Amino acid sequence: CKSPSPRQNMPVRYFIMKSSNLQNIDISQQKGIWSTTPSNERKLNGAFWESSVVYLIFSVQGSGCFQGFARMGSAIGCEKSQDWGSSGFGGVFKVDWIRKESIPFQFAHHLLNPWNDSKKVQ
Numbered sequence: 516c517k518s519p520s521p522r523q524n525m526p527v528r529y530f531i532m533k534s535s536n537l538q539n540i541d542i543s544q545q546k547g548i549w550s551t552t553p554s555n556e557r558k559l560n561g562a563f564w565e566s567s568v569v570y571l572i573f574s575v576q577g578s579g580c581f582q583g584f585a586r587m588g589s590a591i592g593c594e595k596s597q598d599w600g601s602s603g604f605g606g607v608f609k610v611d612w613i614r615k616e617s618i619p620f621q622f623a624h625h626l627l628n629p630w631n632d633s634k635k636v637q
Contacts, residue, residue: 525567530559532571540573540582542598544615547588550604556591559608563590571610581618585610 532551534540543549549571551559562569569587574580588609596607 528562528566528569549610553605556605583615585612
């Protein structure tokens, strides 16, 4: 997929991407790709095409930390990857990692999500 040029004056979108294990995050950081469940694909692709940039904030379920964040680098295509070893994932898309570091949720407790009853971001 060819990525479009940045869209000026369009909103920036943010998504928390939960992974079931740290190995998936490591693969993503090494290869610059990610794959999500088919139910998430439509929402992410819509954000990619309608936003100036989409940031993905990664966290392993139960870790109590964020493992870093990346920029969505392409729309989600039809090609699948065997890297994650699960048939439950959809197509692969490019991610450009910005920060690869474990950051405890407590450092972000001042961030509240107005679209989720103003709950803490974690």
